[in-house]
Amino acid sequence: METLRIEGLTKTFGAGNLEVRALREINLSVSRGELAALLGPSGSGKTTLLLCVSLILEPTAGKIVFDGQTIFEKNRWSEVDIRRLRREKVGFIFQAHNLIPFLTARQNVLLPLNLVGIKGQKAENRVRELLEYMEIAHRADNLPALLSGGEQQRVAIARALANTPKLILADEPTAALDTARGAKVMELLKEVARENRTTVIVVTHDERMIKGFDQVYRLKDGCLNGDRERTV
């Protein structure tokens, strides 16, 4: 079953002589529980594609179908609907972890649950379960500043998983980690995709990290370079 389908997605910045086409006629499709990698050198449009998929940036043209709903075609959804979509169905993992510095690890994972109205013991149980799954439960009451890079990234993954999203978008999740920790994070993402049947799209420029991915899309100058590669 298809989770995400993108047809003819184009993103242009500026106008006239200053016009820059960051994405050109992108087509891709990722099914439920699949792991997809977006590979490409810096400036190739990987992050822009991720931002367009999550409607943080408005595409210039094209169509995005997510979980059976067309979320962008000619008119994008209202900001309220887009934010609801993001908090209910999409999880984000960033290169810089981006945990909220004044919340403890536990509270960072609790926040997305509270945002969808899950509170009290039910929320606490879910947070504990996720932190244990990420093997970070012993640091639950620490502020992000007191956690190592790897620990922060595991908390960020737990936060992304909190609402059992249908899609996880990860932007260079291993860029700030050493090779061993990066590989561990990738293993975790694979586990999440397999066990929770969550679709995971990972932006990376490190080919070593995509072993075991279902699909690999290569971007160059805003274009997908030929057909997708099916690695599995």
Place this chain on the structure above:
Amino acid sequence: MDLAFQDLKLHKGRFIATMVGVGLLFGIVLAMNGIYRGVIYEGTALIKATGPDLWVVQRYRGGPFNEQSTLPEFFHYSVKSIPGVEKASPFIFYTVERMVDGQSRHFSIVGYDVFGGLGGPKKIVAGRPIQQAHYEMVANVKLGARIDDRIALGLHTYTVVGLTNDAVDPDGDPIVYLSLHDAQEVLYQQDNEEVRNQRERLLRTLSAQNWLTPDKAQKLLDPPGADTHIINAVLVKLKPGISRVQTARMVEKWLYLNAYGTKDEVGLVLKGRLTSMTHQLLLFRMLLLLISVVIISLVIYTFTMEKIRSIAVMKLIGAPDRVIVRLVIEQSLLLTVGAFLLGFVLISNTYSMFPRRILLLPADDAVTFAVAVAAGVLASILGLRHALKTQPAMALGG
């Protein structure tokens, strides 16, 4: 989970320091409220405490507090003869600077008819009222005198027989009550040396005239001493059911004097001698409130700017605007309410140490609190505007 509170926990040192600073400002605002009320209270306390039905003063004068009013003492008999007047008492009021207990003190003297007349002290907290025609006084405790103390004023020495604690003049200085004739003597009676000097000056002027012999000049000299039978106002008590307005008209028409009710007299003082001070205090209060708002606004803006990336992350993970609005406004309100309470506790425990009366009224405190809260919300608008404009894309990248 309260995001605003969690954020403040991380910056509690800075938050508390800011709260103390703004709290001191709010404390000053509350003190200014109290000073404003105190000035009005003290400015009108003597008028209200005396509280006759009418104040009869010199024609076209707003006296006796706003400006000088001078009447011959016997005028109170004329006022007494107006139909409807039950009692008419002579009254004298003036400010002096004299030595009391070795120190120069600024205070006011009220002279009144001590044998059943109007205008005496309202409440005596120690001792007794004046019972003799001469050489007794009732003083405010603020003067520093005690019962049986003997205080020299002018030519005589007066014994303190009673104390009051709220009798103050419109400038907040203590009042000393004397019998009418003692008060007149203190003000007008010259000492012997002064009388001799005056007579000598006049004698020399007259002797210089060729047409006057020294014997004739000697005969033209005034008898020694000066006329002390001068008062500032006549206090009137009307018979029951008598119209104050009609009696005042009658006094003005037949005696060619001015007559004011106690309410009019209060109005004269408020519009006259107190007006510039009360306006100044009002302006100062508004300025301080404005400064408080600017400080809160800057602090909240700085707090918001420091967590702009966190706000972007929240937007990225789908936090609705109301979560972000609550985060900013709650911090602003916590700061405002906390600072106000601090200022309130501070001033409530220290107001008695101020040299002038600070009159704290619950209604003033409530209005200031409401204004402070509204100002706190207003102050957060700058930070809020920035927070709501933040793009979630700011959360991405290194």
